Every structure is written in C-alpha cells, then in structure tokens.
C-alpha cells in the first residue's frame with residue numbers, strides 16, 4: 290500500500306459531490322408559480338406536492354408546513370401533548386426533536402440509542418415510561434429506520450402516541466410502508482441539507498382524518514379546513530406555519546428525482562457496507578432487513594482506534610478527507626451535551642421549579658450516544674449519488690489508513706515520518 294496522503298502520498302481519489310441538485314425543470318416550475326400570482330395559501334403546486342409526497346410515504350394525508358421543527362411542534366399540539374407530559378426522545382438527534390417538546394411545555398425524557406442502528410433503543414424505552422409519559426418520538430437517523438415494530442408495540446401497550454421524526458428518511462419504507470405512516474403523525478424537514486429540499490420547509494403526515502383536520506387548522510392560524518365536516522366549528526388557537534407556493538414548486542421538481550436518488554444512494558451504501566464491513570476496526574451503521582426502501586441522509590460507521598495503532602478519530606477523519614476529498618465529521622453531539630440544546634436559557638421554559646429541574650438535560654445518561662459522538666464517522670448523502678467506483682474509493686482509502694496506521698500514529702505523536 291502506498292503512503293497515506295496526509296504523510297505525502299497521492300490521494301486515493303477526489304470526490305466532489307454537490308447538493309442540492311437541480312435543473313431547468315425547477316426553474317420552469319418556479320416561473321410557473323410566479324406567473325400564477327398564487328404565491329401562498331394552498332396553491333396548485335402545494336396541493337399537488339402534498340398529494341404526491343403523502344402517497345409516496347403511503348399516508349392518507351399530508352400537509353406542507355414552514356419547517357421540520359414546526360412539523361414536530363404541530364404534531365405534538367395536534368396530539369394534545371402539553372404541560373407536564375413526558376415525551377421519550379432519543380438522545381442522539383438534531384436538537385429540534387427535543388426542542389419541539391419544550392415548545393409545547395412538555396418534558397423531553399432523553400433515552401439512549403441502539404449501538405447498531407443509532408436509533409432509539411426499544412430495550413430502554415419501557416424502563417423510561419412513567420405515569421406521566423404521553424408520547425414517544427422515534428428519529429430515523431442518518432441511514433437507518435428505528436425499530437417501528439418494537440416501539441410501536443410498546444406505545445400501544447402503554448397507550449402512548451407515537452411521532453416519527455422522518456427528517457432523515459424521505460422515501461424510506463419499513464415493511465413496504467412509508468416512514469411517517471406508522472406513528473400517529475410523521476414529521477419531515479425540507480431544509481437545505483435534506484434529501485428532499487426547498488431550502489427550508491416541512492411536512493406532516495397522518496392516516497387519521499381528525500388529526501389531519503387539527504393539523505390543517507394548526508398550520509393556518511386555527512382556521513377550519515373549507516369543505517370539512519368541521520368547517521363551521523369555532524377556530525382553534527394557532528399561528529401561521531404555512532409554506533409558500535415557490536417552495537412547493539421546487540419540491541415538485543425535487544420529488545421527481547427522489548426515487549431514483551434513493552435507489553442510487555441505497556445501492557452505493559450497500560456496496561460500501563460490504564467493503565467497509567470487511568476492514569478491521571470499522572463497521573457501518575446497521576440497516577434493518579425490514580427496511581424495504583432505504584434512503585440515507587448520511588452514511589455513518591464506527592471507528593475503533595485500537596485497530597489503527599491508537600490513531601485518534603480526529604486524525605483518522607482528517608487523513609480520510611485528504612485521501613478522498615469528502616468531508617468526514619462526528620455525529621450529532623448527544624442532547625445532554627449539545628451546544629444548541631439549552632432548555633434552561635429561555636424564560637418561557639421557567640414553568641416552575643419542578644419543570645425547571647425536569648428539563649435539565651444533564652439528568653439523563655446516554656453512553657451509546659456519547660460513544661458514537663466520540664468514535665463514529667459521518668459523511669453526507671450527496672457523496673452516495675456519485676459513481677459506485679468512486680464511492681468505493683472511500684473503502685480503499687480506509688484500507689490504506691489501516692495499512693499505514695503505525696506511521697500515522699507516529700505522525701500524530703509528532704514523530705519523524707518515514708520517507
């Protein structure tokens with residue numbers, strides 16, 4: 290094996306993936322929306338997108354909303370989760386999953402994730418349930434789907450509602466059913482980094498007719514849906530959580546690409562799983578066999594420094610980046626140590642001493658999430674849209690680092706590098 294690039298060798302490859310991907314098609318759709326003069330408020334693009342995306346996720350209903358954070362918040366409000374209720378939230382996720390719980394004055398109870406999938410660990414959920422628990426949120430994290438069979442059964446047994454945070458899993462299916470269709474409500478994000486994007490935006494899905502009516506009202510200043518059985522009912526209290534027709538126009542175009550992109554990502558991820566799985570000291574995030582269509586927001590693998598002569602994960606990520614051109618990073622910081630999850634910095638959350646103590650994230654223990662933050666390696670989904678041979682160069686580069694681990698560790702310790 291030749292010298293690692295960080296020690297002066299030639300890099301294995303140069304992957305320069307771009308995101309978002311778009312063409313004249315999105316341009317034409319935006320122009321059409323502009324010309325229609327119908328820039329917001331359930332225009333034809335928004336309705337068409339809602340129907341198509343809900344169908345893709347095998348859900349009876351879907352509604353566009355302002356972003357993924359709001360999608361979660363409206364899900365909790367529609368399900369009447371509120372003051373003093375406990376909501377079980379995985380400890381490894383973007384902060385919005387827990388922040389939306391705070392925003393309805395409920396208490397996020399942070400539960401650790403499963404080391405194989407990095408999703409909420411069903412074995413720990415039951416122990417976290419108390420008489421105050423009202424809801425469980427699963428997050429289908431990076432390239433995995435949470436164990437919906439096990440967690441769905443726990444929710445049913447305990448009379449809890451289940452919300453699916455699908456911000457990473459557009460298009461993914463569990464036993465041929467779209468994610469977002471197995472919980473009471475599914476919440477999606479269309480923020481710029483996501484695999485279906487309009488720059489910003491969000492979506493809620495449900496099979497339940499009355500939840501659909503509530504979600505409709507909640508996103509639209511409390512108004513009842515015209516034509517619904519509830520049309521003449523008194524409005525609900527809410528605010529404006531709508532998206533624009535221009536965002537919907539982009540989403541119509543992006544959705545036309547999604548299924549093909551899912552296929553490419555899944556095929557490349559599966560080839561990479563095999564290649565990485567054969568290298569000592571690294572192991573990919575597990576994708577459950579019950580996932581019948583896989584999309585990936587990011588590719589993740591565990592790294593064991595002991596198999597690389599003690600080379601730190603930071604140096605490993607840096608060396609791998611120089612080999613491939615891909616940016617490798619750590620997973621999310623666990624929510625008990627997240628810089629952006631700071632419930633006790635907002636006066637609105639000071640609902641009393643008991644609540645203040647209950648929302649302190651440091652009361653939770655998240656050893657697996659913490660280990661993932663310290664030892665896992667993540668790269669973004671657009672890399673998986675490249676040619677398979679290029680994607681597999683990541684495995685070749687890892688092999689090279691494995692072969693050169695002693696020299697790399699010496700370099701890290703400041704020792705002389707072999708010529």
Ligand SMILES: Cc1ncc(COP(=O)(O)O)c(C=O)c1O
Pocket residue numbers: 356357358359382383385386428454456457477478479480489490491
């Ligand atoms: C898991 C998860 N949930 C929720 C969100 C919130 O979505 P948004 O940024 O659209 O508010 C994100 C976005 O980053 C996310 O990654």
